[in-house]
Amino acid sequence: MLSNVMIRTFLKKFQWLVTMPVLLGTAVSCTMVPYEPEKATRPYPFELPQGSVVQIQVIPRTDALEIINATAINYKDFDLWLNQRYVVHMTELLAGQTVVVPLDSMWDQSGGTPFSGGLLRYFQPTPLVLVQIQTDEKSPLVGLVPTLPESVRER
Template identity: 45%
Template sequence: MRSTGLRYHASSMQALPRKQLRPAGPIPGRHQYGPMLLVALFAIAIAGCGGRRYEPAQAGRPYPEELGQGSMIAVQVFRDAGDLIIVNASPQSFEELDVWVNRRYMLQLDRLAAGETRRVWFGDFFDQWGETPVAGGFFRTETPTPSVLVQLQIDETSPLLGTVAIPDEDRF
């Protein structure tokens, strides 16, 4: 027997159209914005955790190009995730010095003793506009800034002192 799509009520014997049954699953198109909204909120929250990159109040002075670079000293500098490790292998101690990275970013140190190893966070360096380099680390959102050229400034008139900047292993 073929179904005609009609059903009959027993008391009146009238033909009534059959109701369309809804599928047991979710209604297509009804909750289409919920998951997308959740993903968008999550992406905004993660982007907000990116850390600082620009603080105008921390802006320093521009790189002292007029001083040039004098001699090289036995100080090695290398990166370890988001840190910059400075190893003073020389017999000389330095007081009130500025560490310049890539002729742009500067950090003031109170002291670097002879034989001392100092670990500083790369995000503590600032340029003349208050911008910091990309420090790196596990949760970074951008490629870390390499430390190619690292120089020490010991006063306002002496030439800068060159260091041995050891590149990251993945740069080879």
């Protein structure tokens, strides 16, 4: 049986094995959150209803959203909202056009950005739940069609 002295000696010699991973994990996790307060935006306009859903597909990529406008409608000078939180201003989305919007170009009201996917990520990627277009301050929002990426659909 192990004596208390042997256990204490063992713990003193190898306490760094426990301490170092905890300290390193704390240091890494505290620095990897994408947060820039100077890029904070306005809050989501909860007072505006969603008026319609149009056939504009939004496909999540590793670090971006691929937006495919399958309609005959041009959208100019609008805000694109993700999950009622993150927003990016876009100059145009023409009929039939496909654009790629980097996730790190979208910001929320506290200066946070969505988490992207990838092999070396620290957090789970931000899910694609709700994507909307806001054309002005008073018109109803326009809903887009979130779509799963091909890699997930083939499973």
